Each structure stands twice: as structure tokens, then as C-alpha cells.
Amino acid sequence: MTKSPMRVSVSGAAGQIGYALLFRIANGDMLGKDQPVILQLLEIADEKAQKALQGVMMEINDCAFPLLAGMTAHSDPMTAFKDIDFALLVGARPRGPGMERKDLLEANAQIFTVQGKALDAVAKRTVKVLVVGNPANTNAYIAMKSAPGLPSKNFTAMLRLDHNRALSQVAAKVNKSVTEIEKMCVWGNHSPTMYADYRFATTDGKSVKEMINDDVWNKDVFLPTVGKRGAAIIEARGLSSAASAANAAIDHVRDWALGTNGKWTTMGIPSDGSYGIPEGTMFGFPVTTANGEYQIVQGLAIDAFSQERINLTLKELSEEREGVKHLVG
Ligand SMILES: NC(=O)c1ccc[n+]([C@@H]2O[C@H](COP(=O)([O-])OP(=O)(O)OC[C@H]3O[C@@H](n4cnc5c(N)ncnc54)[C@H](O)[C@@H]3O)[C@@H](O)[C@H]2O)c1
Numbered sequence: 001m002t003k004s005p006m007r008v009s010v011s012g013a014a015g016q017i018g019y020a021l022l023f024r025i026a027n028g029d030m031l032g033k034d035q036p037v038i039l040q041l042l043e044i045a046d047e048k049a050q051k052a053l054q055g056v057m058m059e060i061n062d063c064a065f066p067l068l069a070g071m072t073a074h075s076d077p078m079t080a081f082k083d084i085d086f087a088l089l090v091g092a093r094p095r096g097p098g099m100e101r102k103d104l105l106e107a108n109a110q111i112f113t114v115q116g117k118a119l120d121a122v123a124k125r126t127v128k129v130l131v132v133g134n135p136a137n138t139n140a141y142i143a144m145k146s147a148p149g150l151p152s153k154n155f156t157a158m159l160r161l162d163h164n165r166a167l168s169q170v171a172a173k174v175n176k177s178v179t180e181i182e183k184m185c186v187w188g189n190h191s192p193t194m195y196a197d198y199r200f201a202t203t204d205g206k207s208v209k210e211m212i213n214d215d216v217w218n219k220d221v222f223l224p225t226v227g228k229r230g231a232a233i234i235e236a237r238g239l240s241s242a243a244s245a246a247n248a249a250i251d252h253v254r255d256w257a258l259g260t261n262g263k264w265t266t267m268g269i270p271s272d273g274s275y276g277i278p279e280g281t282m283f284g285f286p287v288t289t290a291n292g293e294y295q296i297v298q299g300l301a302i303d304a305f306s307q308e309r310i311n312l313t314l315k316e317l318s319e320e321r322e323g324v325k326h327l328v329g
């Protein structure tokens, strides 16, 4: 029997990540090859952005995707988020010339307050929200706080790109394919302070840490490479990562919706207090997923070096949270 369509809203739909993301969602890469989707696309109420969105929609139509059961363009989150099952919040204010991090936080806080309220008002109570737009963790936190009528667990931030970057670096180091590496994770903020952690990773049942056996490589090569990968891509491409970010968003939502079969992945989620991370902090954790729910992997030993790195990324997130306190109460 044909499944009923799921409603997926994407903000920033005419941007570069949007362009790499929408076609894959419509192709069934995110929710499955038997799951029809309705796309509810949100862009700013600007003539140029709306015209660009119309162009993207023309191209999506031209693909004649069998799973695409409908598509609408919006400039108001109250209509874009109506009855949705999934929200991929990609659109955000980029850092402009002379803008301090604080200004960026404030500008985005306003966007995510409005969008959180709109989700609260019109989305399905089971809506699953992924925030991609930077600063992703704090934007997700603001949206969550602005939607008190929705369960906090419905709000997540994207750490999956960092997870995938870590996986690819480690796989190359031990000369394995990425599919042969299990139990990778990334703790904390989607920023250079994140802590990519392969201490528990295995390949063919063997410890990846023991195979690498090089703390200097971990500290001086691996962590800076993963942490500063976004900046390296901007430097090389002249534009921030887009296709890899879209791919990570697909991976994140697919695994959340369809399950990981016991395998670990990384999601930015509101802390339940695990590992001493204050409750509600939107933090990257190792998780497994099943039946549309995620579970934090518990009981992992945190050594002194790891604790130091976790403290550092937590401190940054706490400062960001403090910086937007006046907006979310
Ligand atoms: N979390 C991650 O791993 C990750 C990775 C890469 C990029 N990003 C972030 O994703 C965001 C989007 O990146 P991009 O390359 O697509 O940028 P982009 O500038 O190409 O596109 C962003 C789009 O969002 C739209 N937009 C802005 N404010 C909006 C609003 N309030 N409602 C709806 N749409 C809005 C803009 O009009 C634009 O079309 C950026 O914040 C970027 O830093 C995050």
C-alpha cells in the first residue's frame, strides 16, 4: 500500500545547501524510497530570494520525482510549517563585514525565535526539527525554548558533518573504508571547539585508538583538521561547505527517522544531564536511534584529556547561551 506523504519544510531553500538538499529529499534519500514527500519551502520575503526559489522549484518539477507529492513556496513560517513532520532549518543570517560573533548570535536569535514560535503554533506535535544554520547549537536551543508546547527532544542541531569528517579522516589513517569504522562520536558545539573522539571506535572488532596509537597525531593533526574543516573549505572554495552539509543533514534525519540498527552516530540534542552536561544544553552526543527516538550512549569513560576538551566546548556553548538569554528568557 502506498504510504501517505510526509510534510517536510526546508528554510533557506534557495541557498546553496538548499540546492544540494531538496533534490535528494524529493528522491527519497532521506525518508526512504517508498515514502512520498510534500516540500514546504521557506525563503525570506525578498523578491530576489523568492524568484530564485521559483527557479529551484522549476528544476525540481523538471526531475519528475515519483515520490514528490506536492511542493509550495512560502515567505511566512506560519504557513511553511503548517502540519509538518520534519523541519530542516537551514536559512540563517551569515556573518557580514564588521559583524561581531555577538551580532551574529543576536541576528540569528531573532530568526529562530520567530521560527520556534511558528513551529509551536502550527507544526505536528511529533515534528522532528534539525537546525543546520549557524551557530547551529544555539539556534536550535533558541527554537526549542521558543516552542514550549513541543517536546524539547524534538529539537536537534547538526553535528553530523563533523562526525562524517572525523570518520573520513580516521578511515584514511587506518586504511579502511568508512563503513568499516564503528563507534565514532563528536562531543559539543558545531564549532572548532568540538571534540571528535575515536577512543571507542573499532574496525573489525579492533580498537582504532590502539591501531593509531599516536596521541600527538590526535591532538596536533586530527582534532585541528576536523575542527577547522569548515574554514579550510571556505578558504579553498571561496564558499562554505554545501553538498557535504546537505549530505550530513540527510544522514541525520534519515538515521533519526529510520534508525541506526544499534550503530552509533552523533546528534546535537538537548542534554538530559548525561556526562555532566547541564540539562537543556544543545550538545553533540554519541547516540543510537530506533523507532524515531534517539538514546545517548551511556557509560563511556571520560579521561582527563577528553574531559578538558568537553569542558572547553561546553564553556563556549554556555557563553553563547548566556549571550541570548535576554531573548529566550
Ligand atoms: N551545521 C553545519 O554543519 C553547517 C554546515 C555548513 C553550513 N552551515 C550553515 O548553514 C547556513 C546556510 O548555508 P548556505 O551555504 O546554504 O547559505 P546561503 O547564504 O547560500 O543560503 C541561505 C539562505 O537562507 C535564506 N534565509 C536567511 N534567513 C532566512 C529566514 N529567516 N527564513 C528563511 N530563509 C532564510 C537566505 O535568503 C538564503 O537563500 C549558514 O548559516 C551556514 O553557516 C552549517
Ligand SMILES: O=C(O)C[C@H](O)C(=O)O
Pocket: 134, 161, 229, 230, 231, 233, 240, 241
Ligand atoms: O564553518 C563554517 O562556517 C561552515 C560550516 O559550519 C562548516 O562546518 O562547514
